[in-house]
Amino acid sequence: KRRPSPSAFSRAVCPPVALPDSVQWEGRSLLKALIKNAALRGDQVHVLGCEVSEEEFREGFEPDVNSRLVYHDLFKDPLNWSKTGEALPGGPLGALRALCGRTQPGPVTIALDSLSWLLFHLPCTTLCQLLHALSHQNACPDGSSPVERVHVLGLIHEELHGPGPVGALSSLAQAEVTLSGMLDQTSAHIVNRRLRQRPTQQTQWFSILPDFSLHLHRVPAREPRPCPPTTQVDPTAHLTFNLHLSKKEKEAKDSLTLPFQFSSEKQQALLRPGPGQSTSQIFYEPDAYDDLDQEDPDDDLDI
Amino acid sequence: MAATAPCGSGAEETGSEAAAGKPGGTSFQRKGPRAGGLDRGGSRLVSIAGTRPSVRNGQLLVSTGLPALDQLLGGGLAVGTVLLIEEDKYDIYSPLLFKYFLAEGIISGHTLLVASAKEDPADILQELPAPLLDNHCKKEFDEDSCNDKTPESNIEMKIAWRYQLLPKMQAGPVSSSRFGHYYDVSKRIPQELIEASKWYGFFLPEKLSSSLPAEPCYLTHGYLKLLQFIQSIIYEDGFDGTNPQKKQKNILRIGIQNLGSPLWGDDICCTENCDNNHNLTKFLYVLRGLLRNSLSACIITVPSHLIQNKAVIARVANLSDTVVGLESFMGSEKETNPLYKDYHGLIHIRKIPRLNNLTGDISDVKDLAFKLKRKLFTIELELKKERKDFIMPSVTPSE
Numbered sequence: 245k246r247r248p249s250p251s252a253f254s255r256a257v258c259p260p261v262a263l264p265d266s267v268q269w270e271g272r273s274l275l276k277a278l279i280k281n282a283a284l285r286g287d288q289v290h291v292l293g294c295e296v297s298e299e300e301f302r303e304g305f306e307p308d309v310n311s312r313l314v315y316h317d318l319f320k321d322p323l324n325w326s327k328t329g330e331a332l333p334g335g336p337l338g339a340l341r342a343l344c345g346r347t348q349p350g351p352v353t354i355a356l357d358s359l360s361w362l363l364f365h366l367p368c369t370t371l372c373q374l375l376h377a378l379s380h381q382n383a384c385p386d387g388s389s390p391v392e393r394v395h396v397l398g399l400i401h402e403e404l405h406g407p408g409p410v411g412a413l414s415s416l417a418q419a420e421v422t423l424s425g426m427l428d429q430t431s432a433h434i435v436n437r438r439l440r441q442r443p444t445q446q447t448q449w450f451s452i453l454p455d456f457s458l459h460l461h462r463v464p465a466r467e468p469r470p471c472p473p474t475t476q477v478d479p480t481a482h483l484t485f486n487l488h489l490s491k492k493e494k495e496a497k498d499s500l501t502l503p504f505q506f507s508s509e510k511q512q513a514l515l516r517p518g519p520g521q522s523t524s525q526i527f528y529e530p531d532a533y534d535d536l537d538q539e540d541p542d543d544d545l546d547i
Numbered sequence: 548m549a550a551t552a553p554c555g556s557g558a559e560e561t562g563s564e565a566a567a568g569k570p571g572g573t574s575f576q577r578k579g580p581r582a583g584g585l586d587r588g589g590s591r592l593v594s595i596a597g598t599r600p601s602v603r604n605g606q607l608l609v610s611t612g613l614p615a616l617d618q619l620l621g622g623g624l625a626v627g628t629v630l631l632i633e634e635d636k637y638d639i640y641s642p643l644l645f646k647y648f649l650a651e652g653i654i655s656g657h658t659l660l661v662a663s664a665k666e667d668p669a670d671i672l673q674e675l676p677a678p679l680l681d682n683h684c685k686k687e688f689d690e691d692s693c694n695d696k697t698p699e700s701n702i703e704m705k706i707a708w709r710y711q712l713l714p715k716m717q718a719g720p721v722s723s724s725r726f727g728h729y730y731d732v733s734k735r736i737p738q739e740l741i742e743a744s745k746w747y748g749f750f751l752p753e754k755l756s757s758s759l760p761a762e763p764c765y766l767t768h769g770y771l772k773l774l775q776f777i778q779s780i781i782y783e784d785g786f787d788g789t790n791p792q793k794k795q796k797n798i799l800r801i802g803i804q805n806l807g808s809p810l811w812g813d814d815i816c817c818t819e820n821c822d823n824n825h826n827l828t829k830f831l832y833v834l835r836g837l838l839r840n841s842l843s844a845c846i847i848t849v850p851s852h853l854i855q856n857k858a859v860i861a862r863v864a865n866l867s868d869t870v871v872g873l874e875s876f877m878g879s880e881k882e883t884n885p886l887y888k889d890y891h892g893l894i895h896i897r898k899i900p901r902l903n904n905l906t907g908d909i910s911d912v913k914d915l916a917f918k919l920k921r922k923l924f925t926i927e928l929e930l931k932k933e934r935k936d937f938i939m940p941s942v943t944p945s946e
Contacts, residue, residue, distance in 0.1 A: 368817035372809035
């Protein structure tokens, strides 16, 4: 029994990774696992949170991970109604632009939770352009600092959108991780599109532990059985004439001399005319029935 | 049309005019321009480097950088026309054709105009393939073909042995180095060739950031800027004949990458029925007008697999002159099909223009497949091997 496959669209990293998920296979825990990974690696992590509150998002992370996490909250007051000055200026557009203009040194990971929410509040083209700018902000105006790694992770709920936005976003993503699974085990189908190389696909089974570390499995014991190979129809089965050759007939066929089958020297000479062969050559190969009489037939003429 | 401007009707020395002019009127027609006819039109038929007239209708052609593709398009790409490449799904092979086109421009000495919203044009130029010189060509070909020789291809044909040496589809390296060159994809073009060439780059994020937020107009802001840029280059460098100081005519090769993707600000890839459905088609219409009035040729890659509205795809194809579609097997069920195991994808020649003709030069061959070898991108006839899953209709016995 196969579940319908959801697609977790995780945008990854510089270039983006998209994590599509669906109702059945939740992608946020994978996102948090990747964030934890990035934080432990030493990146500074910026999270643009739109769907869950900050407390809920930070729940489950260890303190050192939480200290590296900079949370930009769009959930509490996205339209800035309370006017307390806590909300991010400019709404989602301003928040993204602020992330683009960040000039702190060091590798950084930006997690967008979620792209679906952003797609509902921003036009798709603007979002694509901003994401492209986010992942390509390596060039500094003065060019002094070296190239920094910027990783962008995005979570998108594929079921909420038509094929258009999802396709457009995935064309920008360098890696696309689709979540699916069987019964209680989750698998991720990863399409990795490295620059200027052929894309690779692989499926990885994994599970996420309560402290958001990622545990990769081997192929699970219960796999769906491959469908049995379709029987091949033999076209020569029910004919009224015989298409098969017996062994003797095959030998006779192979040893038959064909009319224009020349010796291999003549073949080579005909295929590759030599440099000095402007005139045509005459090749004589005696047939089986030729009468090779070496005598000159004109000898007995009495002249 | 600009394509006929340099070789105006009077200077068409090919074909019937030459025959009729001779006393005694022979019906033999010489194909190709007569050397003696060059002086007649003054500077009109000055031959431009990297171009040649078509043998069919005298149209001025430039090479697309891939001699196999030139052959399929009837000799090359006509000057003043647009070559539209429909990208494959993961955008692996269409950048290759794009780069071949630009590399051919550099080798022939043409001026380049590279426009992209995704990559910086300077980076694109760095990645162009290196040209193969004539004396190395044959060696590279033999090495390449030896590397993937399967046991089946080594069987010499018993009956049709005369066809052993014929190439599968594309001709070998051209002996003259004036039209159509071969490139080695595994190497980069030498830096000095890029520096010696003249090129203009249009990188959309840079151009947009320096301008004020645009008021809504009839065309997407990015497209408008690009059209203005192209027009200014054509005018300043005299490709449309307005600048009389230009003695040496040259061709402008324009390359636009990923046109229609959301990065250009166009949302035809995002929604099916949007208000701005006509941006891309208006852009192509205006671009075609610019091209017809100048000595330029353009290559555009469009992610047509992302465009949601089929009518837009059809209109875009109608507005382009030559349309080539790439379909890669990656990720589709054709990847495991034994018929296609030697190839990386199919190439579809969807449209060939009818320029000054009643009929186009459509080839009969419809099954073309491409393969990216280590150094070369080849286009071959897809040979239908023996089909093991052939299903015969049920045959009733004779009694």
